[in-house]
Amino acid sequence: MPSICDNLNNIRNQLKPYNATLVAVSKTKPAALIQEAAQCDQIDFGENYVQELTEKHGQLSDKLKWHMIGHLQSNKVKYIAPFVSLIHTVDSLKLLAEINKQGLKHNRVIDVLIQIYIASEDTKSGLSYNEADLLFASVELKSFQNVRIKGLMGMATFTENEKQIASEFRSLKIYFDNLKSSFPKFDTLSMGMSSDYKVALNEGSNMVRIGSLIFGNR
Numbered sequence: 001m002p003s004i005c006d007n008l009n010n011i012r013n014q015l016k017p018y019n020a021t022l023v024a025v026s027k028t029k030p031a032a033l034i035q036e037a038a039q040c041d042q043i044d045f046g047e048n049y050v051q052e053l054t055e056k057h058g059q060l061s062d063k064l065k066w067h068m069i070g071h072l073q074s075n076k077v078k079y080i081a082p083f084v085s086l087i088h089t090v091d092s093l094k095l096l097a098e099i100n101k102q103g104l105k106h107n108r109v110i111d112v113l114i115q116i117y118i119a120s121e122d123t124k125s126g127l128s129y130n131e132a133d134l135l136f137a138s139v140e141l142k143s144f145q146n147v148r149i150k151g152l153m154g155m156a157t158f159t160e161n162e163k164q165i166a167s168e169f170r171s172l173k174i175y176f177d178n179l180k181s182s183f184p185k186f187d188t189l190s191m192g193m194s195s196d197y198k199v200a201l202n203e204g205s206n207m208v209r210i211g212s213l214i215f216g217n218r
């Protein structure tokens with residue numbers, strides 16, 4: 001059976017031509033396995049739940065970078081604000097304002113992505129393109145000094161239909177490129193997980209979030 005390190009190296013080789021960052025999604029996996037990945041030079045880890053994220057951050061090396069990739073409630077931002085590296089799942093101005101407030105409190109600028117709803121399913125969260133337009137146009141945004149929007153995140157429909165997945169990712173890439181003219185600091189497009197990262201890379205992703213292909217099924 002391939003080791004976690006074998007899995008990581010295999011994926012890294014595939015990411016190389018795309019210059020994409022690998023976020024190892026460690027949700028439900030014990031700290032010992034994260035440690036094993038860290039020993040294989042994996043720095044970026046993604047978690048879905050605030051409590052699990054803060055626990056693992058406390059248990060593991062300070063050198064690791066923690067990504068929040070699950071739905072985030074405003075009242076929980078305070079727990080991750082001191083250390084979180086990137087929040088992928090910002091879906092409201094209210095949440096952005098809270099992250100800014102907590103960033104100020106901890107004297108840091110917190111990097112975030114705006115999550116866009118690109119799937120044809122009811123289960124996935126994020127803003128529609130129209131809602132995102134409103135958020136990016138809001139005057140309040142410019143007053144946030146302690147939060148930095150780095151780009152966008154999106155999850156495609158869970159389907160075997162690769163053409164559909166590709167088209168959902170492609171639309172997000174086009175939206176991302178358009179926004180870049182107004183927000184030149186945008187540099188991160190988080191798209192792709194174990195089942196669809198190859199499609200995502202071909203459609204312009206530069207950050208993939210991969211769990212089961214590294215750590216095994218959950």
Ligand SMILES: *Cc1c(COP(=O)(O)O)cnc(C)c1O
Pocket residue numbers: 025027048069070155192193194195209210211212213
């Ligand atoms: C769990 C999760 C992943 C990783 O899923 P895998 O199929 O295990 O690669 C990626 N992104 C988000 C938002 C997730 O919740």
